[in-house]
Amino acid sequence: MSTPVKSPPPTWWTMALLLLPFLALIPVPIYNRVTPAVFGVPFFYWY
Amino acid sequence: MNSTALAVFTALFLIVTVLGFAAARWRRGDLSRLHEWGLGGRRFGTVVTWFLLGGDLYTAYTFIAVPALMYGAGAVGFFAMPYTAMIYPILYLVFPRLWAVAKEHGYVTASDVVRGQFGNRWLALAVAVTSLVATMPYIALQLVGLQVVIGAMGVESSGLAKDLPLIIAFAILAGFTYTSGLRAPAMIAVVKDLLIYVVVIVAAVILPIKLGGLSQIFAAVPAAKLTLAAPGPGTLGSYSSYATLALGSALALFLYPHSLTGILSSSSQQVIRRNAALLPAYSVALGILALFGYMALALHVGDRPEFADGFARYGSNFAVPALILDVFPSWFVGVAFAAIGIGALVPAAVMSVACANIVSRNIFREFVNPSATDAQEARVAKLASLLVKAGALVFIILVPVPYALQFQLLGGLWMIQVLPSVLLGLYLRMLNGWALLIGWAAGTALGTWMAWTLEFKAAIYTVSIFGFGVPGYIALYALAANLVVSFLLSAMWRHFTARSATGQFALRAEAQS
Numbered sequence: 001m002s003t004p005v006k007s008p009p010p011t012w013w014t015m016a017l018l019l020l021p022f023l024a025l026i027p028v029p030i031y032n033r034v035t036p037a038v039f040g041v042p043f044f045y046w047y
Numbered sequence: 048m049n050s051t052a053l054a055v056f057t058a059l060f061l062i063v064t065v066l067g068f069a070a071a072r073w074r075r076g077d078l079s080r081l082h083e084w085g086l087g088g089r090r091f092g093t094v095v096t097w098f099l100l101g102g103d104l105y106t107a108y109t110f111i112a113v114p115a116l117m118y119g120a121g122a123v124g125f126f127a128m129p130y131t132a133m134i135y136p137i138l139y140l141v142f143p144r145l146w147a148v149a150k151e152h153g154y155v156t157a158s159d160v161v162r163g164q165f166g167n168r169w170l171a172l173a174v175a176v177t178s179l180v181a182t183m184p185y186i187a188l189q190l191v192g193l194q195v196v197i198g199a200m201g202v203e204s205s206g207l208a209k210d211l212p213l214i215i216a217f218a219i220l221a222g223f224t225y226t227s228g229l230r231a232p233a234m235i236a237v238v239k240d241l242l243i244y245v246v247v248i249v250a251a252v253i254l255p256i257k258l259g260g261l262s263q264i265f266a267a268v269p270a271a272k273l274t275l276a277a278p279g280p281g282t283l284g285s286y287s288s289y290a291t292l293a294l295g296s297a298l299a300l301f302l303y304p305h306s307l308t309g310i311l312s313s314s315s316q317q318v319i320r321r322n323a324a325l326l327p328a329y330s331v332a333l334g335i336l337a338l339f340g341y342m343a344l345a346l347h348v349g350d351r352p353e354f355a356d357g358f359a360r361y362g363s364n365f366a367v368p369a370l371i372l373d374v375f376p377s378w379f380v381g382v383a384f385a386a387i388g389i390g391a392l393v394p395a396a397v398m399s400v401a402c403a404n405i406v407s408r409n410i411f412r413e414f415v416n417p418s419a420t421d422a423q424e425a426r427v428a429k430l431a432s433l434l435v436k437a438g439a440l441v442f443i444i445l446v447p448v449p450y451a452l453q454f455q456l457l458g459g460l461w462m463i464q465v466l467p468s469v470l471l472g473l474y475l476r477m478l479n480g481w482a483l484l485i486g487w488a489a490g491t492a493l494g495t496w497m498a499w500t501l502e503f504k505a506a507i508y509t510v511s512i513f514g515f516g517v518p519g520y521i522a523l524y525a526l527a528a529n530l531v532v533s534f535l536l537s538a539m540w541r542h543f544t545a546r547s548a549t550g551q552f553a554l555r556a557e558a559q560s
Binding site: 010018019021022025026027028029032033034037039040041042044045 | 122125129132133135136139140260261262263264265273274275277285286287289290293294334338
């Protein structure tokens with residue numbers, strides 16, 4: 001059975017990557033549109 | 048009745064029934080101990096955890112309800128995608144630490160963690176009761192998914208015969224959960240998830256070809272539903288509704304006891320982090336499944352006379368079963384419906400094990416028999432798991448589905464109120480147990496009141512900020528109030544206890560001089 005390991009804190013670029021979904025998805029006006037569509041899939045869906 | 052589909056469905060159900068009972072011998076452990084029965088001995092590695100968490104989070108109800116929402120309401124149903132994109136950074140950052148604390152102290156539930164962090168049994172009880180109350184309707188709603196696919200195969204839809212398949216399925220579920228604990232859904236999740244991926248991949252290839260391409264599918268959606276409606280003047284409208292619904296759902300998901308049980312059953316922090324990177328594969332499958340709602344629109348399944356009865360009974364929830372029935376041969380229909388049906392069993396099993404852990408550890412041991420042995424604890428948990436399932440079955444048989452949905456809506460806004468004590472308590476020493484309890488009460492009361500003003504029919508409440516309307520997910524507004532109260536009262540507590548300590552220090556110094 002493993003004992004808990006105290007992990008080093010995440011690096012700044014790890015934090016940036018982890019914050020990316022929130023930054024990209026909370027501002028809805030960025031992606032609330034149809035164009036540009038890819039293979040017929042509107043931007044709102046493929047984004 | 049679709050006999051071929053029913054035969055395939057039944058055969059796959061029998062296979063998972065055998066697996067469920069056989070799981071008691073898998074990674075053999077002493078099932079008379081709560082952490083072995085209720086957490087699989089904390090031995091699940093990356094692959095098993097991936098299947099278990101995936102099977103646990105992406106439920107039958109998800110696979111029925113998300114496309115149904117797309118079918119009925121359009122783009123707003125796609126909120127499941129940003130929601131599931133936001134959960135994994137939270138899982139990666141926060142939950143390894145929660146796992147480590149739980150492992151070090153032998154904690155089995157979130158209430159255990161809160162009890163240990165704050166030493167406040169009433170706060171821990173609040174977390175426990177919230178978890179139980181929020182999970183019960185969720186278990187019941189898994190049965191809705193099972194009901195829909197059983198009904199779609201043409202099984203009798205009235206009288207006792209209507210409920211008999213559900214009762215049989217639940218009896219099987221109760222049996223293997225009692226004997227095998229968390230090992231049962233972990234093993235069955237492998238079968239369920241493989242079936243789901245097979246169905247999604249096959250359908251994702253076949254359906255667009257049949258419908259003439261992806262552009263034809265989206266062309267069938269009314270323009271007004273293809274994207275979110277732009278807000279009018281003086282309001283953030285659908286933008287804030289959509290964003291807060293996704294964010295609030297993401298914050299709440301891993302607080303549910305069934306999610307936490309899956310996480311605590313992992314063998315290490317690294318397993319959790321790896322799964323935070325690997326689980327998004329399920330979100331890709333969910334995205335494709337969501338589009339099944341649009342495919343059902345493109346095929347006009349709602350206008351077909353052969354599906355009229357199904358839509359009359361189940362509403363938009365019948366969109367995916369109708370789509371599958373229309374396009375695929377009977378044997379594949381059986382496979383797809385079995386995937387959905389088994390997809391109800393896995394989360395229902397984990398939810399009942401999680402609730403049983405809470406009843407045993409945080410109610411029985413804390414308040415009834417503090418000197419309970421491990422064996423007594425495990426026995427109480429097994430009995431509680433039966434009662435929880437029986438309660439959920441009675442609930443869904445007797446209570447109309449709209450009420451179950453309203454209950455689940457309330458469950459979500461209640462569940463998020465434990466976030467400050469369960470998660471923030473891991474990082475912030477300044478928080479006080481009593482302040483958190485009052486904050487929890489404030490958030491729960493406010494959220495429930497907001498939902499009541501909407502007659503429990505909607506999750507979005509509009510707050511006016513300097514005359515500007517901000518529609519938002521009730522759970523987030525209630526959480527904001529919770530946080531303000533918790534931090535304010537904690538700060539006041541620290542201030543007054545520091546002053547009191549300083550005063551006492553000064554008095555002692557004066558007495559000594």
